[in-house]
Amino acid sequence: MQLFYLPQLPESGVLDAEEANHATKVLRKRVGDELWATDGRGTRYRTRLVEAQAKRAEVEIVEKMPSTKSRPWLHLVIAPTKNLDRMEWMVEKAVELGVAEIHFILTEHSERKVLKLERLQRKAISAMKQSLKDWAPTLFPLTPWTDWLDTHQETGGFIAHLEGDNTPHLFNALTANLSSWVLIGPEGGFSDGEIAAALSKDMKPVSLGSERLRTETAGLAAAQLVALKNELDIL
């Protein structure tokens, strides 16, 4: 099954250039052929091509499928790595595992001070389609840590940071079916001041386990732990 992303549905069924090319050139779809499309906001449509040129393609809706509710997904807050490839694959995998939002933060020890979202957004959409999801993840631009904290103090997020010996494991700290915010620092870790600022805003320190994980692996571990918590609750 191939899923197309048409964020303007149901108002407009015009495919963007990339989707049009994929439908007509790669998959060789013609007028009258059916496509599955998602609006990225929980609704999937069965559609039919009414125009099918490489540079301009458009569908009409054949059937609207029952909408899927947004799930209590993860809001991942992470300092991007210097190497952009590592962030790209983390975004891809986090989307597969069902992340809702990724917030990029600029911290004292951040090696990456500038971040273009465009490639990462493309990765995210591509992973959404590939894993047949109907919710498009949202990626937020790089924001200084204190600014981020100031505008998100109500989240009660979890910060990956060992605070003494009794730091709970994220898996145990999570509540199933609640929106979870998980904050991951850069390779060099959060600074003491950044930790203090987070704790003063009611962020709760958690452990991701005893292994030494790279930033992007920690992000992925968080995504997996939130997914697991919700999965096991359903069983």
Add this chain to the structure above:
Amino acid sequence: MQLFYLPQLPESGVLDAEEANHATKVLRKRVGDELWATDGRGTRYRTRLVEAQAKRAEVEIVEKMPSTKSRPWLHLVIAPTKNLDRMEWMVEKAVELGVAEIHFILTEHSERKVLKLERLQRKAISAMKQSLKDWAPTLFPLTPWTDWLDTHQETGGFIAHLEGDNTPHLFNALTANLSSWVLIGPEGGFSDGEIAAALSKDMKPVSLGSERLRTETAGLAAAQLVALKNELDIL
């Protein structure tokens, strides 16, 4: 901290070409400087350089640290993806999360029929050093599914495959502190015959959750779930 891999310790402290170059050229270590080294079999050594040329470097042991016991790590059995990059990063991440062995299998729907281990092995060793582990993961060459099953029927492995509605989640099926074998098929899935063969050899079907995961993400999910099971048991 930098960790060097010297598999011939304690008999020989000669660094291989790559490690010698890293020590002398990148880190600019000189005779008399200390290095941390692991034999990859659970023991770490404090060593001192007695020869430090770019092409030939050697250490002597200053102190042998207490050996770490091998942990009940994961034995991951997986059909490699067509795109080798995806396997490389999976190997890296699985090693960070503590995988013991990776067995590559050739299945009916495998897109990759040939696999050179060398690059993957280098990734694995590099991840071991980077995450400061003292156990070198073992990678096994691509083996046809039935051959693999014939020689591993005593493992009681878990096969990622939905067998009816009541397939247990891998996390629930796992036992903490026991060696776990997890079998992951190719993108196209195991064939019916391959599943039947596995079940006849006492492999147990498990679910990795309701998300549609790529092969490499499934491998990583398995590594994370085994790590988590053992972590939570320690807490």
